Amino acid sequence: MARSPTQLKIVPATLAPDAHAPAAGATQRIVDSITAAIAERRLMPGTKLSEQKIGDIFEVSRTVVRQAFNQLSRDRLVVLEPARGAFVATPSAEEARDVFEMRSILETAVTKRLCATITEEQIRQLREHLALESAAVNDAAVPGRTRLLADFHLVVARMLGNEVLTQMLSELLTRSSLIALMHQSSHSAGESHSEHVAIVDAFERRDVKAAVRLVGKHLINVQHNLNLDPQQVDLAEILNR
Structure with missing residues (x-):
């Protein structure tokens, strides 16, 4: 590749x-x-x-x-x-699973803490980011769209004011981009944006359980749309004519 x-x-x-x-x-x-x-x-x-x-x-x-x-x-x-x-780097399927496991742990913790303390100003900031995402999803400029969709998770994390956590998540998100390229993600930009909207809606309701569930579902959907377990090729069957 x-x-x-x-x-x-x-x-x-x-x-x-x-x-x-x-x-x-x-x-x-x-x-x-x-x-x-x-x-x-x-x-x-x-x-x-x-x-x-x-x-x-x-x-x-x-x-x-x-x-x-x-x-x-x-x-x-x-x-x-x-x-x-x-x-x-060319991440392996095992590394991909490890990356998404760590993202799930970090982002679940972030979601729980932020949903309990989020302010109206922070909701407004998230809505502004969603508006940028929406415009980018309809744009042909894939790099900008990809960056905005990944940055959503960083915007959320930064709201806790923990720079160490934000840096850790930033590194995991960059590795996730490599993984998506390596394993041919079929999770569309439109799907990611819609899931981000649902997460922000839960934040606005201060519904911690719903927010955690939606973040977890989002990460599961992204991972499931990666080709981490390609179909094994049976050469004997293919070549036995």
Whole structure:
């Protein structure tokens, strides 16, 4: 499922690269841009990441690029292979199940806490996000739509004010994007948006049980629409003519 290197396109996520920027800042810029490209499904699983090409894009040394690759490797978004280089990770079915299990644990806890304390202003913010989602679902720009649908879960988490939890969920959501690409998710953007609307409706009613149930159902639906258990091929049956 790897892309040809000629298809690799990474655009810096923030400002244009500065040749005199500190190495740490340059490293983070590369990490942020590759992470965004994965989350928005612009980088496919298995894509080879060329040190030289990325160094040229960001106008930094290959040493800085390697530092970024090492950080992405720790986040399990990139795999480093001896003598071959860096590749966008290709999550296994087992890893996919683990990711969704962790998301379920975190998002259930977030939902329970937030639903008990959510304010009218936070409801308004969620409605504004849903409006952006609705517009994006009808748009042909898939990366923006994908980003908004994932960001819904981060908008909810940030309302608790726990940055550690938000960062953990952000990393899981990026890995979920890779998983969806690797295992061909059939869960449509329209379905995800409708489920988000139902979750916000439950928040507005302060109905904790309904909100938890709807979040759990949403994650189950997304996971069930992944091809994690492809049909086993019986070669003897296929070739026995």
